[in-house]
Amino acid sequence: MRNSVNLFRCVALAALTVAAPSAFAQDSLDGLLEEVRTVRAEETRIFEQRAAEFNALSAAEQQKRLAEAQAKRDALAATSKTLSDQFSANEIKISEVRRALRDKATALGLSEVFGISRQVAGDASGTLRQSLISTQFPPAPGEVARDDFLREYAAATTTPTPIELERVWFELQREMTASGQVAKYTTNVVQPGGEAVEAEVIRIGPFTATSDGKFLAYLPGLNTLNVYPNQPPEEFLGHVRALESATSGYVPAVVDSARGVLMALYVERPTWAQRIELGEEVGYIILLVGLVASLAFIGQLIYLVITRLKVSRQLKNLTKLSEDNPLGRVLLSFKGDPNLIEQDADIAELRISEAVLREVPRLERFQSLLRLSVAAGPLLGLIGTVVGMIITFQSITESGSSDPKLMATGIGQAMIATVLGLGIAIPLLFANALLQSLSKSVSQILDEQAVGMLAESIEKQRRA
Numbered sequence: 001m002r003n004s005v006n007l008f009r010c011v012a013l014a015a016l017t018v019a020a021p022s023a024f025a026q027d028s029l030d031g032l033l034e035e036v037r038t039v040r041a042e043e044t045r046i047f048e049q050r051a052a053e054f055n056a057l058s059a060a061e062q063q064k065r066l067a068e069a070q071a072k073r074d075a076l077a078a079t080s081k082t083l084s085d086q087f088s089a090n091e092i093k094i095s096e097v098r099r100a101l102r103d104k105a106t107a108l109g110l111s112e113v114f115g116i117s118r119q120v121a122g123d124a125s126g127t128l129r130q131s132l133i134s135t136q137f138p139p140a141p142g143e144v145a146r147d148d149f150l151r152e153y154a155a156a157t158t159t160p161t162p163i164e165l166e167r168v169w170f171e172l173q174r175e176m177t178a179s180g181q182v183a184k185y186t187t188n189v190v191q192p193g194g195e196a197v198e199a200e201v202i203r204i205g206p207f208t209a210t211s212d213g214k215f216l217a218y219l220p221g222l223n224t225l226n227v228y229p230n231q232p233p234e235e236f237l238g239h240v241r242a243l244e245s246a247t248s249g250y251v252p253a254v255v256d257s258a259r260g261v262l263m264a265l266y267v268e269r270p271t272w273a274q275r276i277e278l279g280e281e282v283g284y285i286i287l288l289v290g291l292v293a294s295l296a297f298i299g300q301l302i303y304l305v306i307t308r309l310k311v312s313r314q315l316k317n318l319t320k321l322s323e324d325n326p327l328g329r330v331l332l333s334f335k336g337d338p339n340l341i342e343q344d345a346d347i348a349e350l351r352i353s354e355a356v357l358r359e360v361p362r363l364e365r366f367q368s369l370l371r372l373s374v375a376a377g378p379l380l381g382l383i384g385t386v387v388g389m390i391i392t393f394q395s396i397t398e399s400g401s402s403d404p405k406l407m408a409t410g411i412g413q414a415m416i417a418t419v420l421g422l423g424i425a426i427p428l429l430f431a432n433a434l435l436q437s438l439s440k441s442v443s444q445i446l447d448e449q450a451v452g453m454l455a456e457s458i459e460k461q462r463r464a
Contacts, residue, residue, distance in 0.1 A: 384417020
């Protein structure tokens with residue numbers, strides 16, 4: 001009697017457990033806990049009800065119910081054994097058929113063909129996955145993408161069917177044919193904002209894709225094209241627009257032979273403004289020094305050029321001296337009695353020297369500032385380099401690793417500071433040399449003409 005009750009309890013619990021999984025559809029933990037409690041209470045109630053019904057039966061009826069349950073269990077066990085034996089027999093038969101098929105393929109020399117086809121499919125699957133041609137030929141409904149098909153075909157152990165072999169040939173042939181074509185088609189293009197828009201795309205083989213005057217990048221994981229957030233310079237985009245507007249003939253075009261790798265690196269290059277911003281405070285100080293020195297150079301260069309022209313004009317008319325140029329002012333500074341020129345020669349020479357020295361500061365103006373800027377530029381760049389290396393070492397210490405991405409900011413700051421320092425020092429060095437050359441040429445003219453006039457005056461006095 002006790003065994004029959006236990007058997008009935010197990011049967012009842014098994015019957016109730018089938019409905020339990022629906023209780024786990026709740027989202028919150030509190031709701032899930034409440035559902036479990038409700039189901040458990042319902043199971044207990046049904047079990048007690050069935051146990052009461054079973055205990056209310058007579059002993060003969062209980063034995064009858066027990067015999068029926070055991071008979072049902074034995075029938076299910078026999079059915080399970082029959083199906084298991086049939087499954088095993090089918091597995092053996094399938095294995096024998098496959099072995100016979102392999103033997104037949106070996107006898108016909110097809111095993112090597114199948115192996116080569118799988119090897120080629122495995123090699124081509126990676127190429128097709130990275131090829132933007134896949135955007136022009138999306139899979140049909142219910143069909144596997146072509147790169148996934150080749151990868152599954154290469155990994156399969158079963159004998160390929162004629163349909164599979166035909167598709168392998170077809171996909172390889174289509175890829176080779178499309179690689180030599182310039183095609184125009186419509187597909188979804190992901191915009192910089194993230195939205196997908198259907199647009200007309202021009203594809204140059206498997207190398208470059210453009211749309212609406214912009215270059216596109218291929219995303220193999222999503223099998224879609226997206227617009228580069230940063231586009232190349234205008235000279236590149238001009239070729240894109242010319243290609244999109246062309247209807248026949250040949251036009252220049254931009255082709256990335258690395259299938260998008262070079263273009264991705266090119267568009268990520270920072271602009272000069274971004275590079276200077278990376279230099280931070282030291283970079284701005286270097287630029288300020290260079291700007292001040294450049295303005296001083298331009299102003300002094302204009303002054304020296306104008307002065308040189310005026311001096312040249314004065315050289316052509318020494319009889320009529322003018323105070324609007326250094327040579328005229330120097331020659332006008334010679335004052336003395338012509339009859340006493342020999343006695344006053346030393347004084348006249350001193351006056352002329354004084355007049356020349358009075359003109360020299362204006363001629364050599366800002367040259368010391370340029371020399372200082374030439375010397376200060378590399379030193380300021382060195383400061384930026386040291387600061388950048390300190391930032392690099394700090395990033396290594398804080399992260400505990402030498403990841404190049406973590407060190408890139410510090411190294412970039414160090415390098416751009418050095419470039420800016422040398423960038424202002426080298427041009428200013430040549431600028432200072434130019435100013436020195438112009439100022440010395442004017443000073444030499446002043447000395448020659450002043451001494452020549454003094455000598456001429458003394459010579460005239462002696463002849464007289």
